[in-house]
Amino acid sequence: xxxxxxxxxxxxxxxxxxxxxxxxxxxxxxxxxxxxxxxxxxxxxxxxxxxxxxxxxxxxxxxxxxxxxxxxxxxxxxxxxxxxxxxxxxxxxxxxxxxxxxxxxxxxxxxxxxxxxxxxxxxxxxxxxxxxxxxxxxxxxxxxxxxxxxxxxxxxxxxxxxxxxxxxxxxxxxxxxxxxxxxxxxxxxxxxxxxxxxxxxxxxxxxxxxxxxxxxxxxxxxxxxxxxxxxxxxxxxxxxxxxxxxxxxxxxxxxxxxxxxxxxxxxxxxxxxxxxxxxxxxxxxxxxxxxxxxxxxxxxxxxxxxxxxxxxxxxxxxxxxxxxxxxxxxxxxxxxxxxxxxxxxxxxxxxxxxx
Ligand code: DAH
Numbered sequence: 001x002x003x004x005x006x007x008x009x010x011x012x013x014x015x016x017x018x019x020x021x022x023x024x025x026x027x028x029x030x031x032x033x034x035x036x037x038x039x040x041x042x043x044x045x046x047x048x049x050x051x052x053x054x055x056x057x058x059x060x061x062x063x064x065x066x067x068x069x070x071x072x073x074x075x076x077x078x079x080x081x082x083x084x085x086x087x088x089x090x091x092x093x094x095x096x097x098x099x100x101x102x103x104x105x106x107x108x109x110x111x112x113x114x115x116x117x118x119x120x121x122x123x124x125x126x127x128x129x130x131x132x133x134x135x136x137x138x139x140x141x142x143x144x145x146x147x148x149x150x151x152x153x154x155x156x157x158x159x160x161x162x163x164x165x166x167x168x169x170x171x172x173x174x175x176x177x178x179x180x181x182x183x184x185x186x187x188x189x190x191x192x193x194x195x196x197x198x199x200x201x202x203x204x205x206x207x208x209x210x211x212x213x214x215x216x217x218x219x220x221x222x223x224x225x226x227x228x229x230x231x232x233x234x235x236x237x238x239x240x241x242x243x244x245x246x247x248x249x250x251x252x253x254x255x256x257x258x259x260x261x262x263x264x265x266x267x268x269x270x271x272x273x274x275x276x277x278x279x280x281x282x283x284x285x286x287x288x289x290x291x292x293x294x295x296x297x298x299x300x301x302x303x304x305x306x307x308x309x310x311x312x313x314x315x316x317x318x319x320x321x322x323x324x325x326x327x328x329x330x331x332x333x334x335x336x337x338x339x340x341x342x343x344x345x346x347x348x349x350x351x352x353x354x355x
Pocket of ligand 1: 225266
């Protein structure tokens with residue numbers, strides 16, 4: 001038995017024993033235990049607690065007979081409880097609505113949403129197609145820097161300083177000693193410097209020249225360089241490799257011709273043309289009325305170049321070639337203006353989405 005209670009505690013005990021206090025507590029517990037999991041249980045909750053004859057209103061009716069001095073305390077508690085019950089019901093309904101709308105999004109009836117997959121660039125695709133053919137012929141793929149020094153872009157390739165041959169390619173200089181590479185032949189040099197023969201590689205990449213921009217030429221374009229160095233490599237190996245490539249890329253009946261040419265880094269040098277004919281206006285324009293289109297330069301690697309790169313010319317010989325990618329891509333896809341490849345216009349690029 002507890003004897004020494006303060007007046008306040010005695011008053012509190014009276015509340016605890018008070019039936020109104022117990023009822024508020026009990027209704028709160030019942031509400032807490034009630035789970036609103038679907039529309040039906042939400043309605044049951046409303047009927048049990050919130051309607052005119054629900055528990056909270058019954059309690060308000062009982063409240064009328066509470067002694068006046070306790071009315072203030074119980075009135076406040078009842079109002080708090082009523083708000084609690086109402087917001088539990090409201091929040092229950094809201095979360096049901098939310099999960100219902102989520103279900104809508106994953107409805108199996110909705111039409112499938114397709115992502116726009118984009119497309120591979122026609123120039124990349126052309127390079128990939130070329131690479132695939134050369135890989136089948138036993139070539140591997142090598143790359144090199146786009147900013148080059150004078151040695152790799154010119155000097156090692158037998159362009160003497162101040163030699164007019166350097167004027168063949170108008171160069172973008174980055175500083176006194178470096179330029180944007182004017183051809184992928186610079187990668188040949190790097191490869192020969194670092195690799196012992198046999199070497200059989202192609203070197204695709206972007207090159208830059210300070211040229212007037214038009215439908216047929218741009219200040220940057222793409223090349224696929226090829227290099228084969230071994231003992232007893234001959235010009236007929238070069239021809240056979242290129243014939244094979246052309247037949248695979250353009251079709252078995254494609255006519256080709258070699259023309260003698262000049263490059264400082266090959267001796268003898270040649271250019272190869274393919275025959276397009278003169279049937280269409282664009283063939284005539286592209287071939288300048290001859291029916292023939294030049295697609296590459298090639299030749300036997302010059303002895304000086306082999307020596308510059310530390311390869312013994314008495315033991316090894318080799319051939320090299322440089323294919324122009326952009327022109328071939330124009331031909332392949334019937335593109336009349338080279339510049340359209342690089343506008344990044346989605347309407348143009350999306351035409352290649354099936355590649
Ligand atoms: N580098 C030459 C150019 O850009 C193309 C070329 C010609 C590359 C002959 C070669 C080659 O490897 O042997 O015009």
